[in-house]
Amino acid sequence: MDVRTLSRPATQLLKTTRQTTLLPLTTSRGHKTTARTKRALKIAPHDSFLPNRSQPFPAADHIIYNPPASEASPEHTPFIFLPPNDPRREAIQRMRLSSPEALGSVAGASPPESDADLPPAMSYPRRRAHYNLTEDDMAEMRRLRNEDPLTWSTNALSKKFNCSPIIVSIAAPAPAEHKKWLEDKAERRRERWGPIKTQAREDRGRRAEMLYRGEI
Amino acid sequence: MTVKALRAIPSGGKNGLGAFILQCKKLEFHYCDWAGSSKGMNGFIKSLLPKFAAANPQVEFSISPRPGKHPVITGHYINGRTKPICVRNLSPYEILEKLELLRDASGEKLKRANKAVTSTKPSVRGIWSPYHGKGMIV
């Protein structure tokens, strides 16, 4: 520790970049007081916090900007959620045009140029409105469903007509006796579950509720 | 309508933010007419207390004799705690100092404050996360 403390000013004189860290960072223990421990563990501020020394005189006006390495709080309204008459909207737009890199990764940062720069999209079932079904399609869907609900299940129909299963369940609901049969089948399956699986299912539902209340 | 509301009662305001309420609500004085240790206290009650009471209308003062005992000042606070101080053999001006101490106290137990700032607000910069930011080259 002593070596490190002594060598730090010397290294900083030699190199402006943060090379001090090549020295081994060992945990230091055995300081007798909190104050001494704090003093010993004090490190120099990061370069981004230091004033701008690009020109010696007169000193340039300089705003230290160092965005936090933390999750954005919901108190910060994202750019597109700002209403049109909000002054922040114009300010962010101006900053995006003049100095795009200055905003870093905050809520108002300029979006990347292309989709390739964005993080990878996740695959999950989501709403994609096609509006491709006609009246005849609906009638056909209903006919197939009534004829043989077992073969023409919701998923099979949604694949055939290239629409979402939710549209099928609204446009062509199954006959009541088929629904009853499906429910009984599911019930029989649930009865076969042991205590561990039942408990796990219940816990999952409870966790989702806690998530929605913001408790986890 | 998919948003429901949860009920939450705020844990409490911060005294001095918006309005300040003096935490000492009552000061009790006990003295003895005969005993030597109450000499300073008796002088204090005669000479300094009227002025002090007039300067501190927020506090309720009550004075009562307690023969054969040392003189005591007790502060009663809004949080329900009390602080008694024995003022035997003290001079009136020393008692005044004790009284100011009692008046300015918050009534809480004394705690060591080893942080420059204690706040109930979340940090402005958020909680550091390894998954955010560009990372500091150390």
Add this chain to the structure above:
Amino acid sequence: MKGIRPSRWGGQLLHARSCPATIPRRNFLASTVRCQSTVPAPAAEDLIEQIPEEGETLPRKLPSPLPERALQSAKLAALHSRLSLSKKIPLQTLARALVTPSADPNSSFNNANLAFLGSTIINYHVAEYITCKWPRLPMAIHYEALRAFSGPESLAQISRRWGVEAAAAPGEEVDPGLLQWASNSSALVGTRWGGYVRAETDRKHSFYRRGMSSRVVLDNDFGDAVDAGSVKDAHQHHQDTSFSSFVQAVVGAIYSHSGREAAKDFVESHILSRQVDLSSLFEFQLPTRELAMLCAREGFEPPLARLESETGRHSRTPVYVVGIYSGKEKLGEGNAPSLDFARRKACMNALKSWYLYSPGNKVRVPSDMMEEGAKPWKAPHIDIGEVI
């Protein structure tokens, strides 16, 4: 005891007429022996002549201390000074603010009228502040925010922080500086001010939909159904309403003696200065669907979840950070130990950042226009409403 100078509190606020004229349906026994003012009313003698003969019998014990005893109470003077109340507010009014209807049902001597006046002022200032500061709050959250600032529990907390103590039992002999309330009283503690009793309350087992619109129209200031009884913890409820009625009555007294501006300042410094975390009030049901509907309504591109970073996918404790994007703009992000939870959390954060939009910390409220020389009014942001 501290010397009290009655000359300082010389303002005899209550130049009201003596009681027999003001209380029509009260028993004369209780009302004739005490008067609100020590100044005799001009027509008092004529009125006393009309009192029947029973009035001359021995007076009964009074339910609350006499108003003139307020000047002798050190507690009351200290409370007055602790709250930094103006000299215009006499001690008698403060003493009256401490008498709840459960202790003294006579509305000429209890704080019911002052508390009603105060509650309307408090709720008005809090509601206009919430509406202007967070214009996009859904109505359910708005009600809970209002309750967090000025609900009975919060106001009771405030009055305890002022150092108000309750008397063990109300009565004529207690110090006027103590709050007087009785938990076993048959009188309603908080009289029902706002709202209507719903027609379906007496039909116990039938199901009626209680939507937000009917809550706005029929229910009280906090969107709660008005019905007596059926409170879970009745004692606690009575205590809270009694303590909160003191705060309301003090605001009412400030309004009637010192005016509108003083009452507003008092509400701002004591009630609006409290720290309320609105983001903890939300409970979502279908956050992903709600965000998709929001984007469709506002004409944004449909939201898409993108995996920003992850660690430990094959371990027992993975962490996924998921961001929600609309086109190339980021709406919010969340982290959780599963991809699905992280996506839902990100949607919740995005929705919260929509609902918690605020034009700024120092918003102008409509009551600012009542000041003299106020700048011309600029309309605040008005949102089209919550996502359905």
